Amino acid sequence: MSLANVLFVDDEVPFVETMTKRLTRRDLEIIPAHSGDEALKKLKEHAGVEVVILDVKMPGMDGIETLREIKRQFPLVEVVMLTGHATVESAIEGMKIGAFDYLMKPSEIETLVAKVTEAAAKKRQHEEKIMQARLKAITTRRA
Amino acid sequence: MSWDMIITRLFPEKLARDKHYRALIRNMVLTIIIVSMVPMVLVSSTLYLQFRQSYQGKVSDHLRELVQKHKQNIDNYLLERLTDIRLMTARYGYEQLKEEVLLQRNLDLLKEEYEKAFVDLGVVDSQGSQKAYAGPFKLADAFYGDAEWFKDVSQKDYVISDVFLGLRGLPHFIVAVRSEVDGRQWILRATIDFVAFNALVQNIRIGETGFAYILNRQGKLQTTPSTQLFPPAVIDTGDLQELWERMPSESNDVKVFLRKDRTGQDYIYAAAPLKNGEWLLVYQQRASDAFADLNWSFAITTLIMALGAAAVIIMALALSRRMVMRIVTADEEKHLMDEKVIETGKLASIGELASGVAHEINNPVAIMVEEAGWIGDLLEEEEFQGSKNVEELRRALTQIKTQGKRCKEITRKLLSFARKTSLAVQDINVNELIEEIVGISAQRAKYGMVEIATRLQEGLPPVRVSMSELQQVILNLINNALDAMEKKGGKLTLSTRQEDGFVAMEVADTGVGIPAANLHRIFDPFFTTKAVGKGTGLGLSICYGIIENMGGRIEVQSTVGVGTAISVYIPFVGSEPSENDSNEKNKDTKA
Numbered sequence: 001m002s003l004a005n006v007l008f009v010d011d012e013v014p015f016v017e018t019m020t021k022r023l024t025r026r027d028l029e030i031i032p033a034h035s036g037d038e039a040l041k042k043l044k045e046h047a048g049v050e051v052v053i054l055d056v057k058m059p060g061m062d063g064i065e066t067l068r069e070i071k072r073q074f075p076l077v078e079v080v081m082l083t084g085h086a087t088v089e090s091a092i093e094g095m096k097i098g099a100f101d102y103l104m105k106p107s108e109i110e111t112l113v114a115k116v117t118e119a120a121a122k123k124r125q126h127e128e129k130i131m132q133a134r135l136k137a138i139t140t141r142r143a
Numbered sequence: 144m145s146w147d148m149i150i151t152r153l154f155p156e157k158l159a160r161d162k163h164y165r166a167l168i169r170n171m172v173l174t175i176i177i178v179s180m181v182p183m184v185l186v187s188s189t190l191y192l193q194f195r196q197s198y199q200g201k202v203s204d205h206l207r208e209l210v211q212k213h214k215q216n217i218d219n220y221l222l223e224r225l226t227d228i229r230l231m232t233a234r235y236g237y238e239q240l241k242e243e244v245l246l247q248r249n250l251d252l253l254k255e256e257y258e259k260a261f262v263d264l265g266v267v268d269s270q271g272s273q274k275a276y277a278g279p280f281k282l283a284d285a286f287y288g289d290a291e292w293f294k295d296v297s298q299k300d301y302v303i304s305d306v307f308l309g310l311r312g313l314p315h316f317i318v319a320v321r322s323e324v325d326g327r328q329w330i331l332r333a334t335i336d337f338v339a340f341n342a343l344v345q346n347i348r349i350g351e352t353g354f355a356y357i358l359n360r361q362g363k364l365q366t367t368p369s370t371q372l373f374p375p376a377v378i379d380t381g382d383l384q385e386l387w388e389r390m391p392s393e394s395n396d397v398k399v400f401l402r403k404d405r406t407g408q409d410y411i412y413a414a415a416p417l418k419n420g421e422w423l424l425v426y427q428q429r430a431s432d433a434f435a436d437l438n439w440s441f442a443i444t445t446l447i448m449a450l451g452a453a454a455v456i457i458m459a460l461a462l463s464r465r466m467v468m469r470i471v472t473a474d475e476e477k478h479l480m481d482e483k484v485i486e487t488g489k490l491a492s493i494g495e496l497a498s499g500v501a502h503e504i505n506n507p508v509a510i511m512v513e514e515a516g517w518i519g520d521l522l523e524e525e526e527f528q529g530s531k532n533v534e535e536l537r538r539a540l541t542q543i544k545t546q547g548k549r550c551k552e553i554t555r556k557l558l559s560f561a562r563k564t565s566l567a568v569q570d571i572n573v574n575e576l577i578e579e580i581v582g583i584s585a586q587r588a589k590y591g592m593v594e595i596a597t598r599l600q601e602g603l604p605p606v607r608v609s610m611s612e613l614q615q616v617i618l619n620l621i622n623n624a625l626d627a628m629e630k631k632g633g634k635l636t637l638s639t640r641q642e643d644g645f646v647a648m649e650v651a652d653t654g655v656g657i658p659a660a661n662l663h664r665i666f667d668p669f670f671t672t673k674a675v676g677k678g679t680g681l682g683l684s685i686c687y688g689i690i691e692n693m694g695g696r697i698e699v700q701s702t703v704g705v706g707t708a709i710s711v712y713i714p715f716v717g718s719e720p721s722e723n724d725s726n727e728k729n730k731d732t733k734a
Binding site for chain 1: 411495501502505506508509512513514517520547551554
């Protein structure tokens with residue numbers, strides 16, 4: 001089993017390809033996407049996605065909009081923002097909207113993996129809590 | 144004084160040398176002078192000319208009337224004397240008058256009637272021999288055959304002679320009447336007293352230089368004018384003769400004219416023919432005397448004009464000086480502003496370019512670094528283990544990563560230059576920021592022999608502002624303080640404290656201080672006392688704007704020669720309840 005199920009979103013195709021290879025090698029399950037729209041579509045198709053790595057600056061639907069949409073449709077999915085320097089403000093803005101964290105591009109692969117693992121762990125924890133809450137609800141109903 | 148000299152004296156040198164401003168000054172001065180002087184000159188000269196014309200007309204009318212009156216007087220006088228003699232001739236006849244007793248009685252009667260008009264009487268026969276005589280002189284047997292009047296009277300019935308000395312050696316003139324008795328002609332002649340006649344004319348006096356006299360056709364004086372006004376030495380028969388030429392030949396009227404006499408003096412003359420055009424009654428007066436009032440008003444007018452002109456010129460110079468100085472100031476300000484605008488525009492476009500470049504470079508660099516990382520990953524595969532170049536490849540990959548980081552650092556610097564990242568508001572510890580900036584300024588302070596001291600209050604609340612803006616303010620204040628102590632060195636004290644919801648920061652120097660007159664202007668844009676090119680005059684006004692935006696304020700205290708202290712008050716986080724609320728919310732979402 002992989003460390004986490006990750007959707008990688010960036011408009012730079014070669015970057016996505018390389019990162020997919022590298023992250024796959026580090027036991028992450030990667031689904032690539034090259035735009036905000038594609039990311040949302042892929043999220044619908046693959047219910048198991050736990051973490052989204054999202055580039056802030058993209059043509060068309062940009063990172064912040066995509067993030068807002070993800071948080072609306074899939075509130076449990078954690079998002080790690082990836083940004084160049086010029087968009088630090090947007091990254092901070094993203095944090096406010098509910099991103100898990102942000103990383104500067106290019107960043108060390110190990111840092112990225114660690115961040116994603118953390119995010120996945122948090123997501124699982126959330127899900128577990130929800131599960132338990134539901135179980136509890138069911139059990140209390142039965143009782 | 145030449146125009147150049149005036150300009151150089153009145154205006155600052157740099158202005159006087161500038162061709163554009165010189166032309167401006169000249170045009171303004173000329174315009175003002177012409178616009179104000181032309182109406183003044185036109186009005187004054189029109190009025191003056193009108194006045195002169197009417198005044199001269201008045202004077203000339205007055206003289207004409209005067210001379211006309213006297214001409215009539217004198218003509219009447221002469222006619223009366225002639226009538227007396229003719230009456231006597233008609234009444235007594237030759238035989239009776241030959242008796243000296245009767246003649247004497249008639250003379251006494253005439254003297255009684257006319258005081259001294261008649262001097263003597265004589266009866267002369269057709270040959271010119273005096274047959275009878277009554278009078279004070281012993282002229283009983285005088286012979287007049289060669290006398291001018293005798294020749295004249297032989298032609299005409301009567302004659303009034305010119306003034307002459309005659310046999311007695313005294314000035315006199317003769318009134319003679321010819322008569323015929325039994326085919327024999329005889330003549331009654333009377334001598335008219337010159338003194339009495341002379342008084343008639345000599346009494347015509349006006350002003351200081353106006354007097355009258357009578358001329359005969361030869362230009363000889365028939366009366367003696369006042370010697371004081373008309374010294375005998377000056378009498379020139381030819382000169383006086385000329386007066387006749389001015390008279391119209393037919394008319395008997397008075398003629399008034401202006402003429403220069405031999406001495407070059409301007410005289411006004413009024414002349415009228417007497418005695419059927421044989422004599423000329425002349426009145427003359429110096430023009431300056433006759434027109435004294437006119438000359439006086441001319442002098443007054445001229446004086447007023449001169450004063451007015453002087454005032455206009457002074458005003459024109461002063462006014463244009465003030466205007467041009469203002470224009471110069473405005474031009475300088477505009478120039479500075481233009482420079483600033485260009486500079487700002489340049490910086491903005493450089494910033495734009497830099498941030499674009501930085502961002503565009505960032506992605507390819509990231510890809511390159513990741514590709515290198517991928518190669519590194521692949522090198523971990525077993526198939527490459529033991530290959531002798533693996534180590535070398537690893538070294539190369541590390542190098543690529545290092546250079547990638549370097550690129551990242553470069554783009555970061557470019558972006559921070561463009562200041563796109565830094566306007567974000569954040570919580571700042573003022574004390575830390577001050578320490579940091581003091582570190583930056585320490586080197587400059589050392590060169591300026593300035594000692595920097597800090598008195599920072601511990602545990603100040605953070606302020607929520609833009610880091611770079613606050614940096615700019617503090618750096619500006621420190622730089623100003625260092626500039627103020629540039630010459631002598633001194634001590635720069637930075638202190639902070641908490642005060643009524645504000646973090647107060649004071650920058651105090653021991654420099655030259657700010658004169659009271661400048662104190663209220665130091666926050667004005669473009670106000671600077673630094674040399675041209677050294678300061679834009681924007682530093683403090685930018686600080687002011689920044690601090691105002693932060694909801695704070697700046698205060699200045701300065702004493703010339705002692706130093707300046709500038710205090711900045713910035714509201715700290717939590718001092719305003721509304722801000723506090725929103726902060727809490729943000730924290731919630733973040734967690």
